[in-house]
Amino acid sequence: MEIEEIKELIQTKKFNKLKNELKEMNGVDIPSLLEELDKETLVKVFRILSKEQAGEAFSYMETDMQERLIQDLTDKELKNVIDELFMDDTVDLIEEMPSNVVKRILRAVDVNDRKTINELLKYPDDSAGSIMTTEFVDLKEDMTVEEALERIRTIGLDSETIYNCYVLNKNRILVGILNIKEILISKSNIEIKNLMTTNIISVHTLEDQEEVAKKFDKYDYYALPVVDNENRLVGIITVDDAINVLQDEVSEDFEIMAAMQPNEKGYFETSVFTHAKKRIVWLLILMLSATLTGAIITKYENAFAAVPLLVAFIPMIMDTGGNCGSQSSTLIIRGLATDEIEVKEVFKVLWKEIRVSLIVGIVLAAVNGIRIFLQYKNLQMAFIVGLTLVATVALSKTLGCLLPLLAKKLKLDPAIMAAPLITTLVDTFSILIYFQIATAIIGRNIKIRIIPDFFSSLQIC
Amino acid sequence: MEIEEIKELIQTKKFNKLKNELKEMNGVDIPSLLEELDKETLVKVFRILSKEQAGEAFSYMETDMQERLIQDLTDKELKNVIDELFMDDTVDLIEEMPSNVVKRILRAVDVNDRKTINELLKYPDDSAGSIMTTEFVDLKEDMTVEEALERIRTIGLDSETIYNCYVLNKNRILVGILNIKEILISKSNIEIKNLMTTNIISVHTLEDQEEVAKKFDKYDYYALPVVDNENRLVGIITVDDAINVLQDEVSEDFEIMAAMQPNEKGYFETSVFTHAKKRIVWLLILMLSATLTGAIITKYENAFAAVPLLVAFIPMIMDTGGNCGSQSSTLIIRGLATDEIEVKEVFKVLWKEIRVSLIVGIVLAAVNGIRIFLQYKNLQMAFIVGLTLVATVALSKTLGCLLPLLAKKLKLDPAIMAAPLITTLVDTFSILIYFQIATAIIGRNIKIRIIPDFFSSLQIC
Numbered sequence: 001m002e003i004e005e006i007k008e009l010i011q012t013k014k015f016n017k018l019k020n021e022l023k024e025m026n027g028v029d030i031p032s033l034l035e036e037l038d039k040e041t042l043v044k045v046f047r048i049l050s051k052e053q054a055g056e057a058f059s060y061m062e063t064d065m066q067e068r069l070i071q072d073l074t075d076k077e078l079k080n081v082i083d084e085l086f087m088d089d090t091v092d093l094i095e096e097m098p099s100n101v102v103k104r105i106l107r108a109v110d111v112n113d114r115k116t117i118n119e120l121l122k123y124p125d126d127s128a129g130s131i132m133t134t135e136f137v138d139l140k141e142d143m144t145v146e147e148a149l150e151r152i153r154t155i156g157l158d159s160e161t162i163y164n165c166y167v168l169n170k171n172r173i174l175v176g177i178l179n180i181k182e183i184l185i186s187k188s189n190i191e192i193k194n195l196m197t198t199n200i201i202s203v204h205t206l207e208d209q210e211e212v213a214k215k216f217d218k219y220d221y222y223a224l225p226v227v228d229n230e231n232r233l234v235g236i237i238t239v240d241d242a243i244n245v246l247q248d249e250v251s252e253d254f255e256i257m258a259a260m261q262p263n264e265k266g267y268f269e270t271s272v273f274t275h276a277k278k279r280i281v282w283l284l285i286l287m288l289s290a291t292l293t294g295a296i297i298t299k300y301e302n303a304f305a306a307v308p309l310l311v312a313f314i315p316m317i318m319d320t321g322g323n324c325g326s327q328s329s330t331l332i333i334r335g336l337a338t339d340e341i342e343v344k345e346v347f348k349v350l351w352k353e354i355r356v357s358l359i360v361g362i363v364l365a366a367v368n369g370i371r372i373f374l375q376y377k378n379l380q381m382a383f384i385v386g387l388t389l390v391a392t393v394a395l396s397k398t399l400g401c402l403l404p405l406l407a408k409k410l411k412l413d414p415a416i417m418a419a420p421l422i423t424t425l426v427d428t429f430s431i432l433i434y435f436q437i438a439t440a441i442i443g444r445n446i447k448i449r450i451i452p453d454f455f456s457s458l459q460i461c
Numbered sequence: 462m463e464i465e466e467i468k469e470l471i472q473t474k475k476f477n478k479l480k481n482e483l484k485e486m487n488g489v490d491i492p493s494l495l496e497e498l499d500k501e502t503l504v505k506v507f508r509i510l511s512k513e514q515a516g517e518a519f520s521y522m523e524t525d526m527q528e529r530l531i532q533d534l535t536d537k538e539l540k541n542v543i544d545e546l547f548m549d550d551t552v553d554l555i556e557e558m559p560s561n562v563v564k565r566i567l568r569a570v571d572v573n574d575r576k577t578i579n580e581l582l583k584y585p586d587d588s589a590g591s592i593m594t595t596e597f598v599d600l601k602e603d604m605t606v607e608e609a610l611e612r613i614r615t616i617g618l619d620s621e622t623i624y625n626c627y628v629l630n631k632n633r634i635l636v637g638i639l640n641i642k643e644i645l646i647s648k649s650n651i652e653i654k655n656l657m658t659t660n661i662i663s664v665h666t667l668e669d670q671e672e673v674a675k676k677f678d679k680y681d682y683y684a685l686p687v688v689d690n691e692n693r694l695v696g697i698i699t700v701d702d703a704i705n706v707l708q709d710e711v712s713e714d715f716e717i718m719a720a721m722q723p724n725e726k727g728y729f730e731t732s733v734f735t736h737a738k739k740r741i742v743w744l745l746i747l748m749l750s751a752t753l754t755g756a757i758i759t760k761y762e763n764a765f766a767a768v769p770l771l772v773a774f775i776p777m778i779m780d781t782g783g784n785c786g787s788q789s790s791t792l793i794i795r796g797l798a799t800d801e802i803e804v805k806e807v808f809k810v811l812w813k814e815i816r817v818s819l820i821v822g823i824v825l826a827a828v829n830g831i832r833i834f835l836q837y838k839n840l841q842m843a844f845i846v847g848l849t850l851v852a853t854v855a856l857s858k859t860l861g862c863l864l865p866l867l868a869k870k871l872k873l874d875p876a877i878m879a880a881p882l883i884t885t886l887v888d889t890f891s892i893l894i895y896f897q898i899a900t901a902i903i904g905r906n907i908k909i910r911i912i913p914d915f916f917s918s919l920q921i922c
Binding site for chain 2 (some may be wrong): 023024025026027149152153156157159161162163174179180182185198199201203216217218219220222239240242243244246247250251254255257258259260266267268272274275276278279281282283285286288291293294295297301304305308309311312313314315317318320322323324326327329330331332333334335338340341345348349352355356359360363364367368396419420424427430431458
């Protein structure tokens with residue numbers, strides 16, 4: 001359905017036709033359709049949606065559309081929407097809305113739910129507690145399959161998932177898990193305790209959401225139970241929320257690895273000023289660090305004044321070192337994020353990277369040596385640059401693999417040790433290596449040596 | 462359970478104790494436990510596992526452990542393992558094993574399954590067909606809830622998920638979807654056609670797996686139906702496989718963005734030689750491209766021979782340009798990957814980046830200008846470097862946002878246009894801008910101008 005069609009149906013007051021066409025749509029797709037409507041038409045279309053569809057569409061809207069809409073809904077309509085939301089979505093909504101809207105929302109939920117919401121709001125950001133929902137199927141050990149099915153029928157409609165069922169004892173401690181498949185295919189008089197598994201994979205309310213998402217990736221569950229210190233079941237996290245966490249964490253890693261402060265909002269939702277602020281801190285740090293490389297270059301002023309060709313290879317050496325370092329650091333950072341690489345494997349990683357860097361360094365040096373010799377007929381320079389490349393590649397790959405592992409060991413985010421920081425570090429060392437090798441080979445006493453290149457630079461006198 | 466404990470229990474032949482301890486474990490966790498066992502002990506422990514646990518553990522093993530194990534299993538044992546696997550896991554296994562092992566596996570599956578496996582093997586890599594499984598719950602429109610439950614009980618045990626049920630007409634065309642919750646809470650005489658939704662989100666067998674994973678992220682389903690050209694249901698993809706695809710695609714993006722050729726195998730599984738090969742191609746391309754920047758520098762030999770201080774700022778300008786460019790390109794590449802940014806929004810993106818770059822450029826220029834003035838008391842140089850920074854930041858952010866969008870438009874992978882390539886491009890332009898500004902301000906006729914810095918460089922004469 002196209003936006004123009006909606007506008008026309010609203011204008012010509014063909015509400016029934018609109019209702020039927022909207023009914024064919026998935027609630028998830030409705031927000032992007034409504035994006036371009038003005039405030040007045042937005043609320044009109046929203047009112048036409050069925051209760052279920054309105055709830056689903058609402059939960060997928062961006063924050064500003066939700067806010068605009070709530071302002072125009074009556075208290076009754078707002079209550080209908082909130083009733084359709086799962087507890088975790090309601091809590092998310094409350095966390096994003098301004099306080100006057102929050103008051104209206106809280107007035108729209110009933111007393112019991114308000115208590116639960118207040119509990120959920122207390123969990124720290126990024127904890128399992130902050131993304132869990134409290135609507136799940138709880139069973140008792142001594143229930144029969146028939147009784148369990150009856151219980152599922154009663155509370156199933158309001159549960160976010162009925163696929164996994166959780167068996168609690170009388171203190172609400174989680175003692176077993178089973179899934180609906182096992183219940184359905186069993187005889188009606190079998191007791192739940194004979195079907196459930198006691199080998200429980202659960203997460204703690206305060207566990208980091210990234211760890212939770214990793215458990216989903218590892219164990220392939222549709223939902224994971226969340227327990228408190230006493231092992232009481234307080235909520236569940238469903239796999240769709242875990243996917244969102246995975247995606248958010250990946251985006252965060254990308255941002256940090258490109259020298260930005262992470263930003264929870266979307267690209268277009270973020271203001272120009274905030275974008276600038278998130279990017280400028282690291283740029284300043286890296287810019288000022290790069291002056292160290294500049295200072296080193298200044299030290300060798302005499303060398304490149306004597307052999308100006310030396311300067312021509314600075315960009316190539318810097319770029320190659322940076323690229324080599326960021327290849328290694330990227331692989332290690334990603335390996336750490338997916339638990340494929342562990343900190344204790346540092347020597348295994350180092351030994352691998354050193355061998356890789358030797359192959360890579362020698363190939364690069366050879367190709368580049370041939371090029372320099374063909375272009376400048378200068379064997380000495382080919383040798384200097386080649387030797388520098390081998391050393392730079394080895395150093396950058398070593399730093400590139402060690403620094404993320406060190407960061408992880410120090411409980412810092414390994415993603416900080418990505419291309420930008422590695423590049424700046426490697427630059428400094430590679431320039432130092434370059435000029436050391438150059439002066440050693442061309443002759444330490446460069447001040448008094450007269451070499452052909454030098455004469456050409458004398459034309460400026 | 463620790464590896465040492467297993468070894469001891471095997472040596473002291475306490476098989477029953479081992480069996481009971483293993484029973485408490487999740488099948489997913491068993492492969493990493495078995496990793497350090499020798500071949501002989503490995504197969505001993507594997508034989509102790511229950512049939513279900515053995516199947517689950519097997520499906521989570523790395524390829525080489527699976528191969529080692531199959532060699533030692535009898536045909537009967539192999540058949541038991543294969544029987545426990547879902548069709549998509551069997552197909553994955555066949556794709557990874559050498560041909561002699563494949564023959565044994567195919568002999569272990571029964572005739573009907575062999576036909577299905579051969580069909581599945583025909584789908585191209587990375588297509589929906591290649592990751593789907595054929596074990597799902599199919600219902601008919603005119604079944605009652607009671608009949609549907611009976612059908613689920615019959616085929617449910619072998620289905621990968623029973624949460625979503627698929628309604629087919631007599632030509633096996635997918636006409637509706639409903640989930641087990643809706644069936645369970647409905648009266649037993651209601652017909653399925655009155656419960657199912659006809660608003661179907663499905664994927665085509667040849668659809669790219671990345672697009673499939675995005676649909677999971679968007680619609681929050683546990684499974685998606687896969688249909689052929691005639692809209693017949695041929696399989697389903699479950700959310701756990703979608704998570705694997707998402708993670709693989711992210712790893713691939715990370716690798717491409719760090720100038721590597723993507724690698725499907727893990728870090729440690731990949732040989733040193735393959736690692737080197739995957740990294741060297743882009744390093745060579747970028748290294749040779751960087752010589753262009755070198756050539757530009759050579760053109761301005763006279764300028765830096767006259768004012769050697771000019772060389773000192775080259776690393777800082779190059780690094781800052783590269784970092785700014787990679788910030789923008791990273792945001793755009795990630796935005797394109799998550800469908801947050803679309804190619805048609807190019808002007809919206811450009812306008813945002815230009816404004817961000819002005820703020821960032823001016824702040825960096827100011828901070829750096831003050832530093833240069835304090836350090837060198839050289840206002841002219843502070844001005845030259847400052848102006849270069851503003852221009853470089855604007856250029857790099859423009860290139861950083863436009864190139865990934867251009868790549869997407871040209872149906873290339875936007876991830877190519879990441880830090881390494883952008884850095885190399887921006888280097889060339891920023892050095893050009895720098896020396897242009899420098900020579901314009903210090904004086905075009907630098908060859909004959911005598912400025913104070915020049916005298917200090919004369920000490921080499």
